[in-house]
Amino acid sequence: MALVAGRKTFAAGKTLLLRAGVWLGAEAAARGGNGARRFVSQRVLVESDVTAGIATIKFKNPPVNSLSLEFLTEFIICLEKLENDKTYRGLILTSDCPGIFSAGLDLREMCGKNLAHYAEYWRAIQETWLKLYLSNMVLVAAINGASPAGGCLMALSSDYRVLADNPRYRIGLNETLLGIVAPFWFKDVLVNTIGHRAAEHALQLGLLFQPTEALQVGMVDQVVPEDQVQSTALSVMTEWLAIPDHARQLTKSMMRKATADNLIKQREADIQNFVSFVSRDSIQKSLQVYLEKLKQKKH
Numbered sequence: 001m002a003l004v005a006g007r008k009t010f011a012a013g014k015t016l017l018l019r020a021g022v023w024l025g026a027e028a029a030a031r032g033g034n035g036a037r038r039f040v041s042q043r044v045l046v047e048s049d050v051t052a053g054i055a056t057i058k059f060k061n062p063p064v065n066s067l068s069l070e071f072l073t074e075f076i077i078c079l080e081k082l083e084n085d086k087t088y089r090g091l092i093l094t095s096d097c098p099g100i101f102s103a104g105l106d107l108r109e110m111c112g113k114n115l116a117h118y119a120e121y122w123r124a125i126q127e128t129w130l131k132l133y134l135s136n137m138v139l140v141a142a143i144n145g146a147s148p149a150g151g152c153l154m155a156l157s158s159d160y161r162v163l164a165d166n167p168r169y170r171i172g173l174n175e176t177l178l179g180i181v182a183p184f185w186f187k188d189v190l191v192n193t194i195g196h197r198a199a200e201h202a203l204q205l206g207l208l209f210q211p212t213e214a215l216q217v218g219m220v221d222q223v224v225p226e227d228q229v230q231s232t233a234l235s236v237m238t239e240w241l242a243i244p245d246h247a248r249q250l251t252k253s254m255m256r257k258a259t260a261d262n263l264i265k266q267r268e269a270d271i272q273n274f275v276s277f278v279s280r281d282s283i284q285k286s287l288q289v290y291l292e293k294l295k296q297k298k299h
């Protein structure tokens with residue numbers, strides 16, 4: 001078993017800096033010969049069925065799968081590796097943390113740090129979204145837990161969403177509840193999914209939808225009993241993989257390119273906007289109060 005930290009060269013000839021975590025060499029793990037491979041990094045678990053061409057990424061950043069910079073770095077590396085390996089045509093996104101898909105952006109990355117950190121963090125958020133939204137693979141989100149804000153964005157960036165039927169698993173873009181504003185590209189993805197009026201309503205009120213409401217508004221495509229989320233995601237995937245790749249990929253690109261280009265053409269301005277917004281005293285205060293409330297919830 002090969003444990004590698006530091007610089008790693010991937011199949012496509014690209015060299016990426018693995019900032020954190022370890023990587024279990026696919027070659028070593030594949031020796032079982034049953035078509036299953038397993039990559040392990042510290043915060044992102046990748047299981048794959050080579051024969052079916054399907055990989056599953058499990059978020060593993062306890063307690064709440066917040067999108068910390070370390071998590072995002074590992075996640076981007078995994079996505080890039082899978083995207084470049086033509087073995088994989090489909091990717092299921094799910095969580096390894098019981099009851100939580102992802103709590104969204106890590107608020108600690110947005111509080112009490114310097115401007116360079118905020119810029120680096122926001123670039124990683126943008127990169128993650130662009131990679132998900134424009135992936136050539138079929139992406140199915142198997143949402144097995146709460147999915148606010150950035151967690152919801154990851155689900156919305158998939159091609160299909162299956163949500164576990166549990167009233168505690170709420171999903172939505174709740175940014176206004178934190179006293180912050182969802183960026184225009186979060187808004188664009190929501191509008192593309194549920195339409196303008198419903199998005200305006202949901203965004204202004206920071207609505208977090210329970211499963212039946214999420215299904216009704218079109219934020220998810222299916223709500224199923226909790227123990228059927230993974231099997232449903234798999235059968236949806238099989239259905240989507242029956243479509244010829246080139247036709248499906250070109251269609252996906254036709255539907256999504258304008259939305260992605262809208263960010264790509266103003267990426268630097270979007271980073272500057274985030275940095276100046278998040279570093280305001282009033283925003284820092286709102287975020288700290290919100291974090292404090294989360295901490296005190298237990299006591």
Ligand SMILES: CCCCCCC/C=C/C(=O)SCCNC(=O)CCNC(=O)[C@H](O)C(C)(C)COP(=O)(O)OP(=O)(O)OC[C@H]1O[C@@H](n2cnc3c(N)ncnc32)[C@H](O)[C@@H]1OP(=O)(O)O
Pocket residue numbers: 063064066100102103104105106107108146148149150151174175178180181182183273274277278291294295296297298
């Ligand atoms: C111009 C640009 C403007 C900026 C735009 C930015 C767009 C922002 C997008 C975002 O994603 S902001 C983040 C929004 N996320 C949330 O509001 C979720 C907050 N969390 C929760 O509601 C709950 O934690 C939960 C996910 C429903 C889970 O509940 P549970 O009861 O299981 O756990 P908790 O006890 O609440 O939390 C455990 C532990 O985790 C900490 N924590 C929770 N969420 C976050 C987070 N997003 N970032 C960092 N830390 C988080 C929480 O404080 C607890 O910590 P400890 O008390 O154990 O230290």
